[in-house]
Structures are given as C-alpha cells and as structure tokens.
Amino acid sequence: MANLKELSARLGLSQTTVSRALNGYPEVSEATRKRVMKAAAALAYQPNQNARKLATGKSRTIGHVVPLGEHDMINPHFSDFIAGAGAVYNQNGYDMLLKVVTVDEEARAYRDLAIGNRIDGVIVHGPIVGDARPAALTELGLPFVVHGRLIDTSDGYSWVDVDNKYVFKAATEHLLALGHKRLGLINGLESMVFAIHRREGFQYALGEAGLAADPSLMRSVEMTEPNGYEATRSLLGGALKPTAILCSSSVVALGAARAIRDLGLAIGVDVSLLTFDDCLSFLGSGNAGGVETTAIRSSLRGAGEVAARLLLDIIDGSASKTQVFMDTEFVVGKTTGPAPADER
Amino acid sequence: MANLKELSARLGLSQTTVSRALNGYPEVSEATRKRVMKAAAALAYQPNQNARKLATGKSRTIGHVVPLGEHDMINPHFSDFIAGAGAVYNQNGYDMLLKVVTVDEEARAYRDLAIGNRIDGVIVHGPIVGDARPAALTELGLPFVVHGRLIDTSDGYSWVDVDNKYVFKAATEHLLALGHKRLGLINGLESMVFAIHRREGFQYALGEAGLAADPSLMRSVEMTEPNGYEATRSLLGGALKPTAILCSSSVVALGAARAIRDLGLAIGVDVSLLTFDDCLSFLGSGNAGGVETTAIRSSLRGAGEVAARLLLDIIDGSASKTQVFMDTEFVVGKTTGPAPADER
DNA sequence: CATACGTTCCAAAGCGCTTTGGCTGTGCGC
DNA sequence: GCGCACAGCCAAAGCGCTTTGGAACGTATG
Numbered sequence: 001m002a003n004l005k006e007l008s009a010r011l012g013l014s015q016t017t018v019s020r021a022l023n024g025y026p027e028v029s030e031a032t033r034k035r036v037m038k039a040a041a042a043l044a045y046q047p048n049q050n051a052r053k054l055a056t057g058k059s060r061t062i063g064h065v066v067p068l069g070e071h072d073m074i075n076p077h078f079s080d081f082i083a084g085a086g087a088v089y090n091q092n093g094y095d096m097l098l099k100v101v102t103v104d105e106e107a108r109a110y111r112d113l114a115i116g117n118r119i120d121g122v123i124v125h126g127p128i129v130g131d132a133r134p135a136a137l138t139e140l141g142l143p144f145v146v147h148g149r150l151i152d153t154s155d156g157y158s159w160v161d162v163d164n165k166y167v168f169k170a171a172t173e174h175l176l177a178l179g180h181k182r183l184g185l186i187n188g189l190e191s192m193v194f195a196i197h198r199r200e201g202f203q204y205a206l207g208e209a210g211l212a213a214d215p216s217l218m219r220s221v222e223m224t225e226p227n228g229y230e231a232t233r234s235l236l237g238g239a240l241k242p243t244a245i246l247c248s249s250s251v252v253a254l255g256a257a258r259a260i261r262d263l264g265l266a267i268g269v270d271v272s273l274l275t276f277d278d279c280l281s282f283l284g285s286g287n288a289g290g291v292e293t294t295a296i297r298s299s300l301r302g303a304g305e306v307a308a309r310l311l312l313d314i315i316d317g318s319a320s321k322t323q324v325f326m327d328t329e330f331v332v333g334k335t336t337g338p339a340p341a342d343e344r
Numbered sequence: 345m346a347n348l349k350e351l352s353a354r355l356g357l358s359q360t361t362v363s364r365a366l367n368g369y370p371e372v373s374e375a376t377r378k379r380v381m382k383a384a385a386a387l388a389y390q391p392n393q394n395a396r397k398l399a400t401g402k403s404r405t406i407g408h409v410v411p412l413g414e415h416d417m418i419n420p421h422f423s424d425f426i427a428g429a430g431a432v433y434n435q436n437g438y439d440m441l442l443k444v445v446t447v448d449e450e451a452r453a454y455r456d457l458a459i460g461n462r463i464d465g466v467i468v469h470g471p472i473v474g475d476a477r478p479a480a481l482t483e484l485g486l487p488f489v490v491h492g493r494l495i496d497t498s499d500g501y502s503w504v505d506v507d508n509k510y511v512f513k514a515a516t517e518h519l520l521a522l523g524h525k526r527l528g529l530i531n532g533l534e535s536m537v538f539a540i541h542r543r544e545g546f547q548y549a550l551g552e553a554g555l556a557a558d559p560s561l562m563r564s565v566e567m568t569e570p571n572g573y574e575a576t577r578s579l580l581g582g583a584l585k586p587t588a589i590l591c592s593s594s595v596v597a598l599g600a601a602r603a604i605r606d607l608g609l610a611i612g613v614d615v616s617l618l619t620f621d622d623c624l625s626f627l628g629s630g631n632a633g634g635v636e637t638t639a640i641r642s643s644l645r646g647a648g649e650v651a652a653r654l655l656l657d658i659i660d661g662s663a664s665k666t667q668v669f670m671d672t673e674f675v676v677g678k679t680t681g682p683a684p685a686d687e688r
Numbered sequence: 689c690a691t692a693c694g695t696t697c698c699a700a701a702g703c704g705c706t707t708t709g710g711c712t713g714t715g716c717g718c
Numbered sequence: 719g720c721g722c723a724c725a726g727c728c729a730a731a732g733c734g735c736t737t738t739g740g741a742a743c744g745t746a747t748g
Contacts, residue, residue, distance in 0.1 A: 003703095003704060003705085004704060004705060004706095005704075005705095013727080013728090014727065014728045014729075015704090015705080015706090015728090015729095016706085016707080016727075016728060016729080016730095017726080017727055017728070019705070019706060019707090020706090020707095020727095023706085026725095027725075027726065027727080028725095028726065028727080029725075029726060029727090032726080032727085044455075044459065046455075046456060046459035046460045047460065047704080047705065048398070048460065048461045048703085048704050048705065049460040049461060049462045049705095050394055050397040050398040050403060050461055050462070050703085050704080050705090051398050051703070051704035051705040051706090051733090052704080052705055052706075053394035053397075053398075053705090053733095054392070054394040054395050054397075054398050054703085054704085054705070054706095054733050054734065054735085055704080055705045055706040055707080055732080055733055056705085056706065056707095056733085057733070059394060061441075064442075066430075068427065069625075072625075073625040073626065074423050074424060074426070074427040074625050074626075075423075075626075076420075076423070076624075076625070076626030078423055079418050079419075079420070079422055079423040080418060082418070082442070082444060083412065083418040083444050086410075086442065086443065086444030086445075087444060090443065090444070090445060090449070090453075095441055095443070095462070096441065096442045096443065096444075097405075097439055097440065097441060097442075098408075098426070098430065098440045098441075098442045099430065099434065099439070099440065100426060100427050100430030100431060100434070100440075101430075101434065105434070109434075111388075111390075112390060115388065115390035116390045116391065116392065116393040117392045117393060117394055117734095118393045118394070118439070223626065224625070224626045224627065224628055225598065225626065225627050225628065226627070226628035227628075251626055254569065254598060257602070258601070258602070258605075261602075261605050280420075281413075281416075281417040281418050281420070281568070282417065282418075282419075282420030282567065282568045282569065282595055283568065283569050283570070284568055284569065284570035284571075347733095347734060347735085348734060348735060348736095349734075349735095357697080357698090358697070358698045358699075359698090359699095359734090359735080359736090360697075360698060360699080360700095360736085360737080360738095361696080361697055361698070363735070363736060363737085364697095364736090364737095367736085371695080371696065371697080372695095372696070372697080373695080373696060373697090376696085376697085391734080391735065392733085392734050392735065393735095394733085394734080394735090395703090395733065395734035395735040395736090396734080396735055396736075397703095397735090398703050398704065398705085398733085398734085398735070398736095399702080399703055399734080399735045399736040399737080400703085400735085400736065400737095401703070461704095689748100690747100690748090691746105691747080691748080692745100692746085692747075692748095693744105693745085693746080693747090694743100694744090694745080694746095695742100695743085695744080695745095696741105696742085696743085696744100697740105697741085697742080697743095698739105698740085698741075698742095699738105699739095699740090699741095700737100700738090700739095700740105701736105701737085701738080701739100702735105702736085702737085702738095703734105703735085703736085703737105704733105705732105705733085706731105706732085706733085707730100707731085707732085707733105708729105708730090708731080708732095709728105709729095709730095709731100710727100710728085710729085710730105711726105711727085711728075711729095712725105712726085712727080712728100713724100713725090713726090713727100714723105714724090714725085714726100715722100715723090715724090715725100716721100716722085716723085716724100717720105717721095717722090717723105718719100718720090718721095718722105
C-alpha cells in the first residue's frame with residue numbers, strides 16, 4: 001500500500017510537490033508533473049481517501065436517504081433514479097452514500113450524515129406533505145436538492161420535478177376531448193406531494209369542463225402492480241364505472257391493464273387507460289397495456305442525472321437555488337380511444 | 345460544530361478519556377462515562393467520521409458495485425436486495441457506498457474502492473460466467489460476499505445464493521408430474537451464472553424423465569416485462585407450443601401472463617405458468633398471473649440481509665468463508681394445472 | 689510499612705493527506 | 719550590477735480522531 005510519503009521519497013521530491021503534481025496545481029513544472037504521474041501509475045498509487053477527506057473537510061460524497069414506504073416497501077422507482085444520479089457522480093469523482101431507513105429513523109439519519117461530515121450534500125427523495133426535511137437541512141447548512149417539491153412552497157430550495165399538475169390536467173383534457181365523462185384516477189398515496197399535484201391537475205381539468213371529480217372514482221395506493229389491479233377492479237365494479245382511467249405509474253397501469261382484461265373488457269375501447277410513465281428500465285416504455293400505452297413520459301433516470309448535476313453545481317458554488325421542471329412527452333398510444341357511444 | 349477537543353476541554357478531561365468513554369472502553373469509570381455521555385448529547389457531538397476512519401484505518405463502509413445490464417438497464421431486482429442489506433448496515437453502524445457502473449468501468453471501480461481505503465468490504469452482484477471479480481478481490485485482500493456463485497467454483501469464497509439448479513429441477517418435476525411434456529423456459533441471460541444453473545436444473549429433470557429439452561422452447565432474455573411478453577408470444581407462436589412455461593423472474597412472468605391472455609388462452613388451463621418469485625416489493629407476491637401464481641419463492645430482501653450480515657461477520661473476524669443457501673418455498677397456485685388432455 | 693497491583697486518567701504520537709508560508713534560483717528591467 | 723518578480727520546490731502545521739505508553743492515586747498484600 002504505497003502512500004504519498006513513500007512515493008515522494010522514491011522520487012526525491014517533497015510530499016507537497018507530489019501532492020500538487022497529482023492534483024493539477026500550477027506550482028509545479030510540467031516536467032516533474034509527468035515524472036510524478038508516471039511513478040504514481042507505476043506504483044498504482046491511490047491517495048487514501050479518508051486522509052484526503054479529513055484534510056480538505058470535503059467528503060466528495062452525496063447522501064441518498066431512501067425511506068421505506070409506509071408498508072415497508074422500497075419504492076420501485078428508486079433504482080432508475082439512482083442509476084441516473086450514480087452515473088453523474090462517477091463522472092465527477094463523487095461517491096454515493098445510500099441509507100435505506102424506516103420513516104422514523106429518517107430525521108436522525110440526516111443529522112448523523114450531516115454532522116459526522118460524511119457527505120457534502122444530499123438528495124431528498126419522495127417529499128411528503130408537511131415535509132420537515134428541507135427546513136432541517138437548510139438549518140444544518142447541508143446543500144440539498146429535492147426530487148419533487150414541497151406542497152406549500154416551491155422556492156427557497158432547489159428541486160427537480162415534473163410539472164405534475166400541468167401534465168395531469170393535459171392528460172385529463174385529452175380524455176375529455178375523446179368524450180369521456182367519468183374518469184377514474186389511481187394515484188399514489190396522498191401523503192406524497194406528487195400525488196396531490198396530480199389530483200389537482202385532474203380535478204382542475206374536470207372543473208374547467210364543468211364536471212366534478214367523483215371521489216368514488218379516485219384511489220390512492222402505494223404503487224404496486226397488485227394495488228393497481230385491485231383498485232381497477234374496484235373502480236370497474238362500482239355502479240357508475242369510469243370509461244377511462246389515469247394511473248400514476250406504469251407499475252400500477254400494469255395491474256390496471258390486467259384487471260381490465262380479466263373483466264373481459266377491451267383496453268382502449270371499453271375502457272381507456274392512460275398512465276404516467278417513468279420510463280422504468282425493467283418495464284420498457286409504453287408497454288403497460290400490452291399495446292403501446294397512451295402516456296405522459298418523463299425519464300426518471302434523466303431526473304436523477306439532472307438532480308445530481310444540479311447538486312454538484314451547488315456544492316462547488318457554480319449554481320445556487322434552482323428549480324427545474326423535467327421535460328415530459330405526451331404519447332398517444334392505443335390504450336385510449338373515444339368514449340363508448342352509449343356513455344357519452 | 346463541536347469536536348472532541350472542545351468537548352474534552354469543556355469537561356476538563358483529556359481527549360483520550362472522552363474518546364474512550366464514548367467508545368465504551370473499560371479504562372474509564374462509570375461516573376465519568378455518564379458525565380461524558382451527557383455532555384456529548386447536550387452538544388449534539390458527533391465524531392468526525394473521516395478523522396475516525398483515518399485513525400482507525402477502518403472505513404465502516406461496505407461497497408456495492410452495481411453494473412448496469414448489457415442494455416444499460418439497472419436490474420429490477422436490485423432495490424429489494426439493497427433494502428435488506430441496508431437495514432443490516434444501519435443496525436451495525438455501517439454505511440453503504442453504492443457505485444452504479446457500466447460493465448467496462450467495473451474492474452476499475454473495485455480497484456479504486458479497495459486501494460483508496462474507502463470500504464471495508466464489498467458485495468459482488470450478479471456473478472457472470474468467467475467472473476474475474478472474486479479472484480481480483482481476493483488478491484486485493486478485500487473481504488467480499490458474492491450474491492450468487494461462480495460457475496466453476498463454489499468454495500474458496502463466501503456466497504449467498506439460492507440452490508437454483510435444485511429448485512428448477514423440482515419445479516420442472518412438478519410440471520412433469522402434471523403431465524406436461526413440452527416445457528418452455530424463459531430464463532435470464534446466460535452470461536449470468538444463475539441462469540445457467542436454472543437451465544441445468546430444468547434440463548436435468550427433463551433428462552431424468554426421458555425427455556430432451558427442446559432448444560426452440562428456451563429463451564434467454566434480460567428480465568423485463570416486455571421481454572417476457574415477447575418471449576412468450578414467440579414460444580406460443582411456434583409449431584409445437586409448450587403447455588407450460590417456467591419464468592426466471594416475476595417481472596418476466598408478468599409479461600408472460602399478459603401474452604398468454606392476449607392469445608386468448610387460459611392460464612393454468614391451456615398454458616401453465618410457473619415462476620421464480622423474488623418477493624419483489626412492488627409486485628407483491630404471487631400475483632404475476634392475476635391469480636395466485638405457482639412459484640418458487642425466496643426473498644431477495646432476505647438474501648440482502650443474510651449477505652450483509654455475513655460480510656460484517658467476516659470483516660470483524662467472527663466468520664470466515666461461508667456458503668449459504670437461501671431458503672425457498674414452493675407454492676402451488678392457480679397458474680398451473682394438468683396438461684391439456686390432447687397434449688399428454 | 690513497603691511493595692505490588694489495579695484503576696483511572698493523561699500527554700503525545702501517529703493516521704496520510706492538503707495547504708500555508710517560506711526559501712531558492714533564474715530571468716528581467718533599469 | 720542590483721533589485722524584483724516569479725516559477726518551482728520544500729518544511730511543517732494542521733485536519734480530528736484513536737491509541738500507545740506512562741503517571742498518579744488508591745487499595746490489597748506480605
């Protein structure tokens with residue numbers, strides 16, 4: 001295990017010079033730098049990161065605190081986001097510190113990470129209603145980027161989010177334009193801010209069209225396939241069935257599609273299906289319905305990249321509080337169609 | 345930001361004593377320990393982890409290097425494993441360092457982590473055929489546990505795996521006993537060791553029954569829902585259709601079930617469906633087929649816990665090279681049934 | 689009463705790096 | 719020829735913790 005001391009001794013140089021040569025400081029001649037680089041490579045020298053972190057006070061590490069869901073479930077969307085963020089960290093010499101915690105451990109996890117000088121910044125996942133984390137992190141002086149937004153404020157901190165209200169409004173309008181009058185919504189849990197925004201967009205569009213959202217046609221569930229299935233069965237088992245259903249996730253839409261088929265109904269004919277599609281890698285895109293699905297698409301992985309990029313810029317001072325709306329794409333597939341004639 | 349120096353000054357004690365008091369060493373009286381603990385809590389003192397790591401030479405961090413799939417896909421199964429491992433780390437004061445890398449960056453990632461003294465051990469994910477990682481890690485002297493096994497050796501290193509060959513043999517026998525003769529297999533990519541073991545179990549059982557595995561009934565795909573769909577369509581579109589299909593993952597089975605239904609066939613009647621079920625949290629368990637699915641179940645999250653536990657034990661010296669087979673459960677659901685009479 | 693020993697504490701030496709504050713030698717303007 | 723700026727290097731002081739090797743002070747032992 002070669003260290004700086006040994007390396008510099010071997011080169012007949014001081015540790016200072018070697019350190020500077022390796023870290024690209026200008027106070028060293030090009031000739032010696034070359035020599036140092038070569039020797040470092042030959043010895044496979046890697047600086048001890050812990051020593052470096054201690055000396056610089058920077059840890060070059062970003063924390064991700066991932067809370068398990070209410071039912072101890074890890075969010076299915078999380079891995080794609082992580083893949084995007086991780087790539088950016090790698091490119092920039094940062095590490096990712098992941099803590100999977102239960103909801104009650106979460107606050108402490110942030111404190112420990114911040115105070116112990118283990119991380120330079122943090123990504124806040126899954127903001128909930130009344131989320132205390134942004135305020136707490138601001139107080140701790142720890143740079144952070146929220147993936148999503150708070151419910152009551154959208155400035156004073158950095159976030160990367162989809163304009164959920166807008167896109168769900170647009171999606172709802174699309175269905176209304178097809179003549180649908182009774183729309184079902186299978187949303188995420190309303191403790192999550194994104195779910196509230198989506199519902200608001202949904203309701204707003206209905207309101208504009210002079211329709212009221214029927215509470216009996218709205219569901220809030222954790223986003224799993226079985227939950228999508230059950231919610232859809234229950235929606236389609238009611239007295240006034242919806243002719244179209246919006247889902248908050250393609251995982252849910254998968255269950256919804258299964259339920260519709262199980263009931264002997266044709267997707268896009270008897271019941272239209274539209275989903276928010278996070279472009280999850282293991283689902284492919286647009287396949288939730290068995291045919292190309294009508295969807296609002298926005299890459300979660302892309303969001304991970306953008307959020308990570310932004311956080312690093314904030315840490316090195318080249319960006320300040322910034323709010324980013326991710327691009328979305330509205331894709332009309334075969335899972336939506338005109339409302340059945342007798343239902344108009 | 346209170347540090348040890350400040351804390352000890354305030355207490356009128358030496359740093360030595362305070363450090364020992366906090367870390368539970370016996371050379372300090374119970375009275376002073378109490379006093380120290382109290383003051384530490386009052387100041388919200390948290391030791392600087394980087395300093396501690398440097399001084400001890402231990403990083404109390406476990407690395408997870410997660411390679412993206414061949415098609416740049418993050419493995420859908422990864423998050424559940426991580427959730428299990430992460431919980432164990434938290435309980436034991438360890439951190440998880442996650443690196444998401446492309447296949448060609450992988451070797452370097454391990455080297456950097458090991459040499460830079462950033463981690464005390466590592467979990468090796470998704471062992472492939474001819475995997476060089478275990479040998480490399482052994483040479484680096486870095487403790488590790490493989491989730492899965494190598495293809496050619498199963499000792500000399502620690503692993504946590506499912507007895508894939510055995511369980512697929514058993515599952516195949518179950519289908520054979522139901523009178524099925526033409527069995528389809530939708531497996532993972534054969535670059536992955538687990539896929540090979542599963543195929544071997546499958547073929548072994550067929551061989552024992554005097555049947556040969558028909559290569560035209562076997563597929564190797566990355567485990568996504570659309571891939572499961574396509575593979576199933578292609579299996580059932582052939583001249584000699586299988587009457588039963590085994591899937592390597594419930595994500596794939598989801599697609600398979602969709603394909604079967606799309607073809608107007610009844611699951612468990614026209615085509616039996618059996619899957620390996622990792623108990624992924626976002627799929628629920630046993631729901632891949634819309635009815636309770638016949639499955640080999642083994643909790644991936646549980647595997648994460650066991651692997652993490654084992655690795656920590658190896659690091660602190662309380663365990664040495666150990667091989668663990670995870671428990672599995674064979675659940676007969678409604679997606680399998682007797683082979684159609686005219687096919688026997 | 690002196691010796692030995694155990695308990696409880698402390699001063700100081702690292703851990704391996706970065707960074708401050710010099711020091712030396714060369715080239716330049718005057 | 720003198721002073722000055724500047725490039726190129728170095729010694730040493732941290733960063734905040736752990737840990738070694740005592741020291742001081744009882745208390746039991748002969």
